[in-house]
Amino acid sequence: MRRIFESRLKKALWRIAGTLLPKAPRVNPANFPWNTINSVLVIRPDRMGDLILSTPVYESLKLSYPHLQVHVLVNEAHSDIVAGNEFVDGIITFNKKKPFQTWKALSKTRFDVAIVLNRVFSATAAVLALLSGASYRAGYDHREGALAYNLSFKGKEEPQHEIENNLDLLRFLGVPAIKDIPRLYPSLEETSYVDALLKECRRFPDRPTLLLKPGGRLANMAWSTEKFRSLVNTLQESRRANVFIICGPGEKDWLKGQFPQTGEAGSAILPLMSPKALAYLMSRSDLLVTSQAGIMHMASAMGTPVVVVFKYDSVERWRPCHTRYKVLEERDGQNVTPEQVLYSIDTILAETFS
Numbered sequence: 001m002r003r004i005f006e007s008r009l010k011k012a013l014w015r016i017a018g019t020l021l022p023k024a025p026r027v028n029p030a031n032f033p034w035n036t037i038n039s040v041l042v043i044r045p046d047r048m049g050d051l052i053l054s055t056p057v058y059e060s061l062k063l064s065y066p067h068l069q070v071h072v073l074v075n076e077a078h079s080d081i082v083a084g085n086e087f088v089d090g091i092i093t094f095n096k097k098k099p100f101q102t103w104k105a106l107s108k109t110r111f112d113v114a115i116v117l118n119r120v121f122s123a124t125a126a127v128l129a130l131l132s133g134a135s136y137r138a139g140y141d142h143r144e145g146a147l148a149y150n151l152s153f154k155g156k157e158e159p160q161h162e163i164e165n166n167l168d169l170l171r172f173l174g175v176p177a178i179k180d181i182p183r184l185y186p187s188l189e190e191t192s193y194v195d196a197l198l199k200e201c202r203r204f205p206d207r208p209t210l211l212l213k214p215g216g217r218l219a220n221m222a223w224s225t226e227k228f229r230s231l232v233n234t235l236q237e238s239r240r241a242n243v244f245i246i247c248g249p250g251e252k253d254w255l256k257g258q259f260p261q262t263g264e265a266g267s268a269i270l271p272l273m274s275p276k277a278l279a280y281l282m283s284r285s286d287l288l289v290t291s292q293a294g295i296m297h298m299a300s301a302m303g304t305p306v307v308v309v310f311k312y313d314s315v316e317r318w319r320p321c322h323t324r325y326k327v328l329e330e331r332d333g334q335n336v337t338p339e340q341v342l343y344s345i346d347t348i349l350a351e352t353f354s
Helices: 004-019 046-053 055-064 074-080 099-108 122-133 162-172 188-201 224-237 252-258 275-283 295-302 338-352
Strands: 039-042 069-075 089-092 113-116 136-140 151-153 209-213 242-245 267-269 287-291 306-310 325-329
Touching: 004 267, 039 055, 039 122, 046 074, 046 295, 055 069, 055 162, 069 074, 069 275, 074 089, 074 275, 089 099, 099 122, 113 122, 122 136, 136 162, 151 162, 162 242, 188 275, 224 242, 224 252, 224 325, 224 338, 275 295, 287 295, 287 338, 306 338, 325 338
Parallel strands: 039 069, 039 113, 069 089, 113 136, 136 151, 209 242, 209 287, 242 267, 287 306, 306 325
Antiparallel strands: none
16 A cells, blocks of 8 residues: 555656656657667666567667667666676666665766666656666656657557557657567576576476466466475376475565475476576576566577466566466466466377377
């Protein structure tokens, strides 16, 4: 409730300021002067999944204008996601507890353009755009953003995937070479670690490898642990696959308590690993089973099939992309059973190995 109140208060204050104070002078996006632009700052300081879905923006900008210096401003906790990205020239991190650190980093580089990708108005992103000092500041059109953006895009009314929401801002600015596949770039150290881990843990090399991610950022929004446990039991009994349970930050002890049967019949709780090591693990696996979470976008970036249980938000906007997937919705009284998830697993695996 406190976060909801703070969010509404921020929006109200921005609307009042936008009404009373002079608005940013509008800029016509037609014939945007890309030939005079040298540096771009792409702002996406929120969750991991949103950041992964922003990676096509960096590639599209760099391929369209190879001379551009493309910098990204991201949440400090997720900066590793864009490390090693060949289309990114610089990374600025944001930590709300250390705002001066971000301001200092912004003041060291001159940016010609700042692009805020948030489809829903973000007061934090708007402030960061202003602090960037960019002459051109582009974002979605909101009453709250009248002070911050001089290039405002209304967007489409019909729902579409978040990648398309991001790329529509580039289309609005006349960027020609649009790429829509998210990409992550694991390091050699990360790939070597995962290869060694799989060699040690994969009991059945000739059978599929399944990754399961119980839990989630919000417990009440995740598929129940009891159902995950039933699914793991069935998979173990059938010995149809190597079953690995993915560990999130601070989850190892909880997972050991919830899934005591692991360690037998080709199943294991994997150690916590870096996001890109986990992404590479997905590329070496045949399927991810998860509740709705940013991890499913990691699978999209690596082309790994996904079975996902949605309990909130728009499927059209947040579903997996560029890979085979099955969405099961558990809301409005609907109940997704372990049997339904198992059927989806078998269906996708049958397609994979047919």
